[in-house]
Amino acid sequence: MHLAHFVYRSARCHPDRPLWITPDITISYEEGLRRINSIAHYLLAKGQQRDRVAIISTNRFEAFEVYLGAQAAGMTPTPLNPKLHADEISFMVSDSGAKFFVFSPEFTEIVQTLRSRHPEVEHWVCMDDATEFTCYGDLLQADGLTAPNVLIEPDDVAWLFYTSGTTGKPKGVIETHRNLISAVEQLRLGLLRDANETDRMIHFAPIAHASATLGLVYLSVAGAQVFPGLSRFDPPLVLESIQRFKATASFMAPTMVQMLLQVPEIEKYDLSSVKDILCSGAPMYAEVLRRAIEVFGPVFCQGYGQSEAPAQCGMHKSEYDLSSSVKLKRLASIGREYPAVLMRIVDESDNEAGPNVAGEITVRGNIVTPGYWNRKEATDEVLRNGWLHTGDIGYRDEEGYIFITDRVKDMIISGGSNIYPREVEEVLLEHPAIAEACVIGVPDEVWGEAVKAVVVLDARATATEDEIIEFCRERLASYKKPKSVEFVDDLPKSAYGKVLKKDVKSRYWQSVSRSI
Template sequence: MNHDPTGGITPYTTRAMNLANFLSQAARRHVNDPALVWKDRVWTWSEIEARVQAMAYALIREFGIKKGDRILVQSPNCNQMFEALYATFRVGAILVPTNFRQTPDEIVYLAESSGATLMICHAAFAGHAEAARRSSGSLKNVIAIEEADFGPSYDHIVDRNLGRMVEPAIVDRDDPAWFFYTSGTTGHPKAAVLTHGQLTFVINNHNADVFPGVSSADRSLVVAPLSHGAGIHQLCQVARGAATILLPTEKFVVEDVWRLVQEWKVTNLFAVPTIVKMLVEDPSVDTFDHSSLRYVVYAGAPMYREDQKRALTKLGKVLVQYYGLAEVTGAIAVLPPILHSVEDGPDVRIGTCGYERTGMQVQVQDDAGLEMPPGETGEVCVIGPAVFAGYYRNPEANAKSFRDGWFRTGDLGHMDAEGFLYLTGRASDMYISGGSNVYPREIEEKLLQHPGLSEVAILGVPDPVWGEVGIAVCVARDGHRLDGDTLNEWLDGKVARYKLPKRYIIWDALPKSAYGKIAKKLVKAELEARGLLSAEMSTAGA
């Protein structure tokens, strides 16, 4: 006899709350409180809700958007970008936000691969709108943020529909809400499908683990594009009725950040480690009052230990690290403020990205999918409600990324006996020198303890003798002159000799992604462009 663990009960429903309801709830509870601040404008919760309702009505009535349709959004941060998230969710469509710094050809790929039928595009990107309209067979309409020739005005559409309302679309737990495109380390980016049920879990998880206690009294400053991690961060703020503040210009100006922190008594912000580094190293950090900050959240890459110390010294015990990928929407591990320390000591877990997030399970596995013992390096794998539904129309990538139900992150690391996770780097970053595995992050950490070094990226390159060797691309601090002999002397005794980079190249700055992260694929491309990728090239003029 087959045993039925449910006792014959089948799920009555898989229906989920539409994500747009988070905004409607905040608008009911906090009608006239500030919801969004941008430049010299402050919108209340009721005003934002009315604008979202008006756009949602127009999406259905004027543009024929149906549940499951994809809406491409190409825009820097602005109130319309913020509203477009919730209008899209409300009608049951799927948000396809772009990195607004991408080229027209890259946007064409997103439009075609997602099958978007509508594009909301800022007036500054007329070429992107025309390229997408010309090349994508499915794209029927374009709405312009600000006045533009390529489509009707977003604000005019909202103005003529104010007061009109639509019920939020009925959605199931697994209905797609957001195509979150990965950065695409090789080839084209892939669309990770985030669903209404999954994102609801992530929002609750973030509010429990990353910034507990956030309420309508809080103020959140956005210093990164809403199209990616910062957009997820703001969903969490809306769910708690906390106001969102956008930087006044597309250009990142550190002084603007600290001025707004002081003016609005900002309590939390989210950034990648390189942005946090810029914030605490700029002289303006000492000019403005930032004592209101409770959480400075960093993610997207580990923060080097020396940068952690500098930030803690300037800001106090407010740092929160979380680790995750687009495919798990950030919810793999967390290191809260209490576990950040300026001082090194026996109780300080240097280099950890934290412990498992609530409701998530993490294993470090070998190539066969078996769990590695504590301290042994393997691939970080994860299961739990934050894991995405899969890549859109990409069965090959799905087959490669899942094994026995575990999502394979492609990150290498190890766990200690207490369950704290330590990342070694991406599997693609590791290189083999003389038959031994070399993990660049370990060496980068040691190099950055040198007082004259600001940034470093180490890449493995082919070598006729050793198979592969490391090239270290470095940025010196002002007033310091560095060379390979000096830096190898610094590393002497700190890492095994076979791990020492064979060459050092000094640049004024390292190339970074649109989100401010040091991107090794960009460093590699720049090395290739300069003819410096071969380990045997002379360093002269590098």
């Protein structure tokens, strides 16, 4: 069984139900399946099974369509974050060995520079028919009445998701068909218990990652996928889109929820269609969740996962009760492990900790990645003794609810995006005026965490905050650049000369109850 089977089954059972909905068109499951089959046949005519298909796009149904077409062909879609810098995209294309590169027109200028760097990419496909590249319409010309005759194994790579690495080089996380089918099963059992063919899941978060994973749940029950055509997350337009399309479900990072709560006269929008909003990707502060439930009603579920294991545990919307002091405490929890997932809290020796004792969260089950693409050393670091070591610190209470308190590593989560300080620090140290640099996450009311650079200048040099931020913006994706810079005479260090990052961070988090 493979992921594209979700669409095949739904098209058989509910051929006339809408699959893709946009402001301009609606495509049924029956028609959508023909399109997906056509894409799969096209890819196989130009390449071969297990080729990688890189995809970068704004939130368009065509991108999801290519994911499914590539999977139906036994190939590996490789979604790329649209926020990335051209150099970061170039690295991922090279590392993955992509043979196809499919993109929406907004990325034409970047692709023109990439094409000269990557002769190994044989096919450049633009989601526009007026282009110097292969036209998207060409992918839809093949016979779509039958599926390709390819054997796809459960442990074949279904998606290759790139995540930033602590060494500054992104890592390709392998997610197999087994991994993602298991994730869908666990989400159905744990959080989205009443998902069905009448649902309309609306995409606001980039489908290059978690929003697409949630979309698979609704594909499995013949629910519709709504793409409202927004160029960015504009809170009033988001609320208007929910009302217009009568959306029933969505994936949102906590930052998005917080932004919606700041919309004046939010009560004027009809949001009564919403049944489920799954929040994940960053800490959901208890106060924000409480306010969100008051405004939207009991529609919020919290999920916990990561690229290496996308569905580990969660909190169903029914478990929140603002009138109960006992259940009120659960606002800060990420919930309990899903039925087919094993989670342990362990100490530094991998011994399991008792109730309310903090340790590293580890996990095992069919949701766990087999490893990183071409990164054996990194794989061995996180997969130890049969368990995935998540890098998150937390504890489990007597009822099995898990609470995250900190991270083993220093990753910053800003607006749902993962930012690794080492990557930013390496760029900072390229600046001729900077002698030392320490990058940390500091509290931010909107983004959860903001990137802050604490730097020591060379004794003979000068630099301004704006100059350093601009220096980073030119070399990194914009969301990774520091939002502020502090100049210090020295950085606290251990006896071995290692910067004590926790000491640097501590004064910024003194007034915050949750140091994550």
